[in-house]
Amino acid sequence: MTERDLEGWTLVFDLDGTLVDSxxxxxxxxxxxxxxxxxxxxxxxxxxxxxxxxxxxxxxxxxxxxxxxxxxxxxxxxxxxxxxxxxxHIVDGTRAYEGVEETLDRLSARGARLVVATNKRTDLSELLMQKLELASRFAAVVGPERVSARKPSGAHLTEAVQIVGGDPARAIMVGDAAPDADAARDAGLPCILTTFGYTPVPVEQLGADVLIDTFEDVEEAVDAIVSSFYVRRAMGV
Known part of the structure; x- marks a missing residue:
């Protein structure tokens, strides 16, 4: 039986360049x-x-x-x-990155709450995710019209977490570009960035807590951030 050690944590995912190659x-x-x-x-x-x-x-x-x-x-x-x-033509050539489905399923089985926060319109995002059979893995898809401010505002992330009943103090952003990194910084969330997404600025310059080269690496990156959180709390930091 899988240990639900991520219970109480919310993982916020960007869509294009993070979950899917669109x-x-x-x-x-x-x-x-x-x-x-x-x-x-x-x-x-x-x-x-x-x-x-x-x-x-x-x-x-x-x-x-x-x-x-x-x-x-x-x-x-x-x-x-x-x-x-x-x-x-929304899924003529668009595909989920390798390992997305399996990684999301493992994170969910461990108790994590999953939500998408994207600057793409919610209706288009939901249509895309339904056609790729990803939608059921998320508690919600939160496009810009569902929040008070879109990324790079941290409000997009904190409100997305709150929409699915999560706690922003125990949330992690997973994205690929400056709007994700800036929104995470503004919201005070740890940030994981992919090196395979869409960014005009080298991803190494965006200030992520962790960089990942494949989507399968998300789980290990989340574990490192969560472990650090509990260590800091134990130390009263």
């Missing part, structure tokens, strides 16, 4: 829109670091790189076309 479909949508507008597509490697900044930033980047009309890039009509196309 770059193929996000950039696929961007490129279809660019071609429809008579502009050349962008390279996957050049655009994927912007994924954490959202669809509007991708559109601006794509139009700027192609010398397109920047007013058009920022238009609400084009943004809505992006969302419609992305919804239709």
């Amino acid at each position: 770059a193929p479909d996000l950039i696929g949508t961007l490129n279809r829109l660019l071609v429809e507008e008579g502009l050349p597509p962008v390279e996957m490697e050049a655009a994927q670091t912007l994924i954490g900044s959202g669809a509007r930033a991708l559109l601006v980047y794509g139009f700027e790189a192609a010398g397109g009309d920047m007013e058009r890039a920022r238009s609400e009509a084009l943004f809505e076309r992006f969302l419609t196309d992305y919804r239709a």
Whole structure:
């Protein structure tokens, strides 16, 4: 029988670049829109670091790189076309990173409460996770419209933890980029960052408590942070 030694702890996960590799479909949508507008597509490697900044930033980047009309890039009509196309192609190429399902199941079996805090709209995030059969593993998916402020504000994390009945004093953030690290710092949460996600800034410069090279490493990183928490408490620190 698995020991429920993580009972009372909440693990907060970013979505894109942390749980799933969604770059193929996000950039696929961007490129279809660019071609429809008579502009050349962008390279996957050049655009994927912007994924954490959202669809509007991708559109601006794509139009700027192609010398397109920047007013058009920022238009609400084009943004809505992006969302419609992305919804239709949301799991054409998107996949969970290797080891995600097994690691999440082990953490849950040990008593951890799991929640997603993402800057992607909640409806799109839930649709993506349902199609990849990840949704049932989480107590909630908390997009920006469900909280008072989105990442990099720490309010996104603390409110996500509270939504699922957790204690922010016993919560850990797992992400891949500056908005995750900054939000964790603002909320006073320990932070684990992936080295395989989407960040324009080298992940080593973001101030994470632990860096992980594969998703399977999350469990060991969580154990180290939790052990340190109990050691500090025993010492009265």
